[in-house]
Amino acid sequence: MGENISEIDYEQVVEYALDPVIIHTQLKILYINNAAEKFFKAPREEVIGESPLDIFKETSRAAIETRIGSAYNQPAAVIEETIYKMDGTAVDVELYCHPVRIGDKKAIQTYIRDITARRAVESNQVELENEIYKLSSTVVPLMDKIAVLPLLGSINEERAIQILHNVPVNVQKKDIEYLIVDFSGIYRLDNIVTEYIFRITSVLSMIGVQTIVTGLRPELALTATQRGINFPSTPTMASVKDALHYIGFSYDRKEKA
Incomplete structure (x- = not known):
């Protein structure tokens, strides 16, 4: 042998x-x-x-x-x-x-x-995650009084708390009336984080901002439902484009009234 x-x-x-x-x-x-x-x-x-x-x-x-x-x-x-x-x-x-x-x-x-090479890759990954971290709290104006909050990546509890604290302040500074919260860039949400994210809709409502949720995939919607989170007063759309059409309809309806 x-x-x-x-x-x-x-x-x-x-x-x-x-x-x-x-x-x-x-x-x-x-x-x-x-x-x-x-x-x-x-x-x-x-x-x-x-x-x-x-x-x-x-x-x-x-x-x-x-x-x-x-x-x-x-x-x-x-x-x-x-x-x-x-x-x-x-x-x-x-x-x-x-x-x-x-x-x-x-x-x-x-x-x-x-x-050394592995550390460099890890460092670049951390930098990328930090950039995504910043973008996930960034309210992006689309047009007069309308903005989008693009949620990106995997949101942990720390990021969710930051979003909950920062977004209402940024919305008020930019004089926003409609905020589209877009979930299409999210690939994972745990139960605790889901509660924080959807709590934004309640906070924004109290300061006179209408929230519209877009890009919410079925598995994320199921997570929210399992946590007993519902938002019947918050419109949900498939895409940001659909949300803009909805807002346009709302403005037309206001003008006719």
Whole structure:
């Protein structure tokens, strides 16, 4: 059934692993592999014998030393840290440590994975969510005394509270009489958030603003119904275009009266 596992040269396996690997004991580096040489931009002769703590920020070293001490007996959980290459470049990495034996010595083998690209994607995602967060509280004027509130993305309780607090103020500042609350950009609402969103209609009614709900998909309407939320005095339309037609009809009716 193939070669005996005892014949595998694990030194070669580690040496040519794609991820940087450091082996250290008693805060002294014994070995780094080829990938680690390239990662740290330094020949191994300059790294071996140094302390593994030297690659960490000063503020992190005490916690890392404690973590290293515990890893002699069992594998440590994967953590994310900022470390430094030999040229001073800071890099966000994922670290995994587990105990190994070098002869009769206990040592620790540490795997390093560069997560800079992943962090950049996550940062861009946060920025995008923040922009959506801002837009979800933005009252957009369409024409005289008519505006739309485009709800976007996945609204959590914090965003719902902000919308409830900010929208009535913005509507009054812009002298709005009709506000179209458009749900077509919403893909998830939980029960608590649903209550906050539909509470806007009551608040706006008290300040003389007519709310019209558009783009409410069946599953969102069901969530509202299950919470016992109903708004018989609030017109609901399929789209913003339909709401504008409705408002135009309302103006015609007022003029005839």
